[in-house]
Amino acid sequence: MIEFILNNQTITTDLSPTTVLLDFIRKESKLNGTKEGCREGDCGACTVLIGSLEKSKVVYKSVNSCLVPLSAVHAKHIATVEGLTPSRNNTDDLSPIQNAIVDEGGTQCGFCTPGFVVSMTSYFLNEINPNVKDAVNSIGGNICRCTGYTGIVRALKKTIAAIGETKKDSNHYNRLIEASLIPEYFFEMPKRLKLIKEDIPKSKADFLIGGGTDLYVQRWEELVQSNSEFVSSKKISGEIKIVNSKIVFGGACTIQQVLESKIIKKYFPSLQNKLELFGSLPIRNRATIAGNIVNASPIGDMTNILTSLNADVHLVGKTKRTIQLKNFYLGYKTLAKKKDELVASVSMNIPTNNFFFNYEKVSKRTYLDIASVNSSISLVMKKGKIETACISAGGVAPIPLYLEKSSNLLLEKEISTQLVKDCAETAMQEISPISDARGTADYKRLLLRQLIYSHFLMLFPKKINVGELL
Ligand SMILES: Cc1cc2nc3c(=O)[nH]c(=O)nc-3n(C[C@H](O)[C@H](O)[C@H](O)COP(=O)(O)OP(=O)(O)OC[C@H]3O[C@@H](n4cnc5c(N)ncnc54)[C@H](O)[C@@H]3O)c2cc1C
Ligand code: FES
Ligand code: FES
DSSP states (O other), X not given: OEEEEETTEEEEEOSOTTSBHHHIIIIISOOTTSOOSOSSSSSOTTEEEEEEEETTEEEEEEEEGGGOBGGGGTTOEEEOGGGGSSOSSOTTOOOHHHHHHHHTTOOTTSSSHXXXXXXXXXXXXXXXXXXXXXXXXXXXXXXXXXXXXXXXXXXXXXXXXXXXXXXXXXXXHHHHHHTTSSOGGGGXXXXXXHTSOSOOOOOOOSSEESSOTTHHHHSHHHHHHSOOEEGGGGTOOOOEEEETTEEEEETTOBHHHHHHXXXXXXXXXXXXXXXXXXXXXXXXXXXXXXXXXXXXXXXOHHHHHHHHTTOEEEEESSSEEEEEGGGSXXXXXXXXXXXXXXXXXEEEEOOOTTEEEEEEEEOSSSSSOOOSEEEEEEEEEETTEEEEEEEEEESSSSSOEEOHHHHHHTTTOBOOHHHHHHHHHHHHHHOOOOOBTTBOHHHHHHHHHHHHHHHHHHHOGGGOOHHHHO
8 A cells, every 4th residue: 555645635545556646636636736738747737746754854845746656655745736725724725825926917827827836835845045046947847838937937036025034043844834835734744754654565566667757758658557666665775975985876866966965066066057957856856867877868968977977887686786887878778787687876986186077968948858969078187188088978879978089089188279179070970860850960960069169168268269169
């Protein structure tokens, strides 16, 4: 049995663990405020809050319920738009966010509004000192196709002004309850979730689900009929930590965890802005590192970044073994991995003093889009020369590529405009792009050239003559 709390009600169900949360909410529980739009994680109409017990606090994140299996909500609190009104007895009561949306004309078509309300609520739950820029980012996964965002942003500004900041020594959730931003029953959640046993019975695995953000887009009909296993039931770590001078990512760690990690902020500050271009917040809250690697998309962002960082993949099956990520892809969606092997973790060296890293992604839309072409570079300099170099490229071959020839060409050389041109020329010959919806083969070749120029312009602006590159 799967047990969780849906708004203020404890649910136990023997439905298949692969049942889509959105279907449970709408069809079983008849809570139709949560909408079904794209069913692919793109529109945000199905956004709900998922609350997990961490120590004695429940931490809430926004997720796309169309991509979440029921197994992932065991021992969690799920809040839908119906569960966010201040009083369940008086359905006319609105939260300050809902009131602001009404007052500022932000309801528009109405269909997408519940998703906006839930994402905004998630922002205020997670931010003690709200500001407009971050608040707007938090609704990046909620798409409006009818009118635009002006009224919605006005509503956000109005709510920020009304709620203000929580002082560090006061209880944030209590303050939000007092301000009617969340209902009183949220207060009881830690106690109620503690009463639910953590483990759900294991089932035979046809599919292994990480965050489900690839699987539930590509194969959801098969999944709901199958008997899939949820990856965390295998106790795969979701932590990022330093072990023996290496940065280790647990396979189940999410992209948002990478973005928020103090370790990553310290060693890869430039990744902060770049990872915000990975899907949307609700997608990043679910998408895992292992899922990105095993999905084997040639344009996976984390795969591209980790390839250039010379990462190792640690597999667990009947035995444990390690393989370099750059050797993990044998052909299109063909991996050097046995069916029963799991990605337990991924590790890489801690950068040294003279280490340089850059990541670039070009997509048709800046936000909420996968790359047309992406590329990363990592370099170590010694006495003015390149000691080690590793360049990766995505979207230019059937697999995520490590550009061996282009990387080797850089070794023992000083940075110069000519070297960058030679490197880009070699890269253009090393790839085999195809023409598709994301662009022609020639266009992708040119994109990669520009991204290689961009790496060096970002890292060594004074050593490159832009005029000579053109
Ligand atoms: C709207 C939207 C936007 C997106 N934007 C981006 C983007 O900008 N950049 C990008 O790179 N991707 C993007 N993606 C793709 C997807 O989010 C990522 O590839 C994500 O990292 C997949 O992780 P997951 O945990 O959800 O994988 P899942 O869907 O759970 O699984 C994917 C594959 O990995 C396997 N798997 C999962 N965990 C393990 C494990 N521990 N060991 C072995 N196998 C495992 C599964 O069996 C499956 O074969 C987007 C997806 C959506 C829906
Ligand atoms: S229905 Fe569009 S994101 Fe879920
Ligand atoms: S608010 Fe629904 S499409 Fe614009």
